Amino acid sequence: MNKKLLILTLAILVIVASYFIFRKKQINLVVVDPGAKEPVQEVMKLVDGRQCYTYSHEATADAPYATTEFIDMTIAGKVVTGSKKGTQKGPDMTNGYTGTIEGTLADNTITDVFSYTIEGSKNKEKEIFQAGLTGIEKLRYPLKEEKGILIPDTTKEFSILKYARVGCEPSN
Numbered sequence: 001m002n003k004k005l006l007i008l009t010l011a012i013l014v015i016v017a018s019y020f021i022f023r024k025k026q027i028n029l030v031v032v033d034p035g036a037k038e039p040v041q042e043v044m045k046l047v048d049g050r051q052c053y054t055y056s057h058e059a060t061a062d063a064p065y066a067t068t069e070f071i072d073m074t075i076a077g078k079v080v081t082g083s084k085k086g087t088q089k090g091p092d093m094t095n096g097y098t099g100t101i102e103g104t105l106a107d108n109t110i111t112d113v114f115s116y117t118i119e120g121s122k123n124k125e126k127e128i129f130q131a132g133l134t135g136i137e138k139l140r141y142p143l144k145e146e147k148g149i150l151i152p153d154t155t156k157e158f159s160i161l162k163y164a165r166v167g168c169e170p171s172n
Contacts, residue, residue: 043131044165046108050074053135053163055086065090071101071136072168078105080112095119103127110136113149125150135165 052072059066066089073082085098095118103112110129115122126149128139138161141152152158 041133043108043133044135046075046105046110046131046136048075048077050168052166052168054166055138055161055163057161059090069163071163073101075105079103080105080110084114084116101127123150124148126152128152129163132162135163137162 050073052070054071055067055069057063057065057067067086069084069086071082071084073080080101080103082101083099084101085096087096088094097116097118099114099116101112101114103110108131110127112127112129114125114127116125117123125143128141129136130139131137139152139158140161141154141158142156143150144153145151
């Protein structure tokens, strides 16, 4: 009888402890403004370590190229390194690309240079990402070429491409 009681007590303690641990993590994700009707979710904080993100866009009438991308990056202090690969499929072309990312992290914003190969051609593009609610967001500006590299024209309007955080290892 004492053994059963001990096991039951331990099980209850594990359940209660799990609840409070989960609750603490959940509270850290939500900012409550007493004047607001609903809680407001915080932007995630970019921290040291390996992390992966994916982006997918189906072809539409306004943007006729289906695009998928996968980013595998490591943040170490202010240094960001990693790789990115993707595909584009559209009415006049289909291709894949792969390359490396080297950049910096400052104020929860990543500025990197993506050095890639597409259809045998080597290119470089400067990119700007900011932390989002569930991943990172690429600030997609029109590009201009300067000194052999494509640079965002930050004097123009931009759109946001949302990348979801995913596991870095395949699930199967």
